[in-house]
Amino acid sequence: MKNFIEFGVKKLKNKKVYETLYGNLYDTYMLGRYFKDIYNLNQVVTNKTLFHDKLLHDNKDLKFNLINYFLLIDNKYKNFYEFGFTLYEKIFYFKFFNKFFKNKLDLNKVNYSGNEISDQFIFFCQNFFQNYNLKISKSIHKNFFKDSVFFSKGVTLLYEKKNIFFLRNFIKYCNAGSFDISLYPQKKILILETGYQLNYPSIEEFKELIKNSKKNFFYRNKKKIGKKLYLEVIFGDKNLGNRINRQLFKFSKTENKNLNKHLCLQKKFYKLQLDNFI
Numbered sequence: 079m080k081n082f083i084e085f086g087v088k089k090l091k092n093k094k095v096y097e098t099l100y101g102n103l104y105d106t107y108m109l110g111r112y113f114k115d116i117y118n119l120n121q122v123v124t125n126k127t128l129f130h131d132k133l134l135h136d137n138k139d140l141k142f143n144l145i146n147y148f149l150l151i152d153n154k155y156k157n158f159y160e161f162g163f164t165l166y167e168k169i170f171y172f173k174f175f176n177k178f179f180k181n182k183l184d185l186n187k188v189n190y191s192g193n194e195i196s197d198q199f200i201f202f203c204q205n206f207f208q209n210y211n212l213k214i215s216k217s218i219h220k221n222f223f224k225d226s227v228f229f230s231k232g233v234t235l236l237y238e239k240k241n242i243f244f245l246r247n248f249i250k251y252c253n254a255g256s257f258d259i260s261l262y263p264q265k266k267i268l269i270l271e272t273g274y275q276l277n278y279p280s281i282e283e284f285k286e287l288i289k290n291s292k293k294n295f296f297y298r299n300k301k302k303i304g305k306k307l308y309l310e311v312i313f314g315d316k317n318l319g320n321r322i323n324r325q326l327f328k329f330s331k332t333e334n335k336n337l338n339k340h341l342c343l344q345k346k347f348y349k350l351q352l353d354n355f356i
Contacts, residue, residue: 079273083107104272105198111135112165119170123177129337137340142231143171144341145256145312147183148325149227152318155253156188159226161218161244162234163192166203169210178332186210191222223248228255232308235259236276242283249293254314258299259284261307281307285352294318295350299342312347319347 079102086095099106115134121127131137146168150158160168169185176182191213194200203214213222228248235241235257248255259279266278288295296319300309312322323346330343 079104081273104274105196108164108196109198109202112167115139116165116167116170119167119174123170123173129334131336131340139167139171140337140340141342142229142256142258142310143168144175144329145322146227146229147172147175148322149254149256149312149314150188151181151183151325152321153227153254155225155227156184157226157253158188158190159223159228159248159252160190160192161228161230161248162237163194163203163214164196164199166190166192166207166212166214168229169207178329178334189213189226191226193218193222218244220247220251224251226252226255228252228257230257232258232260233276236278237274239277241277242279242287246287246291249287249291249313254312254318256310256312258308258310262305278306288350289352296322296347297350298345298347311350319349323347 080100081103082101083099083103083106084095085097085099086093088094112135118127118133122129122133127133134140146158150156150172158168160166169190172183172185172188176185186209189211190207193215194203195216197216200214200216203212215222230245230248235245238244245257261281261284262278263281265280265283268276268278270276291313293313294316295311295313297309297311300307302308312318326341326343326346329341330338332338
């Protein structure tokens, strides 16, 4: 894939380019972006700064990782699996949320695993997280994710052409998990400006996955944007939705107004039924 990165100085409306890099630079861009998030989260964890709206590249990562945190707290298996883990910045989100709880998640007792196609990201994680129980690979291994808490960002699922096939197996063998997903009435392919391809599953494919699964599914933030259907999903046992909703309600009572507005604490999870799907 061919793309480019420009670096230089901007004064008012004028831009002076110091250097332009060409090549397959997606990993180069993402390394800087996610490492900045790791660094900034650590600044809060070590009390060197307070949380503010510009701390992270994408504040939506806060609400997803709060759910991951609650799922790990809730689960007897302290195994966590991420599909497309990038820099495994989840560890620093968990450190961040530990600041707000009396009964903290013991990060050294969690087994972190996942898959990632980037050699650079794998190299970074293997060297940066040497003090943690980390098991990562370019390929997907069942023994890595069995009995784990699963997570994937929606865009990561869409990068994968066989997303429904893999999602079906993750849901079957993981103990619980969360993901967000976008669906269309029929399968759809969209090419991004980054050069990556998004592979949208059909609504019927996803309904079939739910119908044939023994897990219970819960959703929130369901949105219809044109023909696209978006929703955030958790799966697990039949009472999981109630337990996570109680955690969200409890956290909403804390005095963290600037942070809480990014966490969707008032958005409950509801049982996902095929008859109320759309």
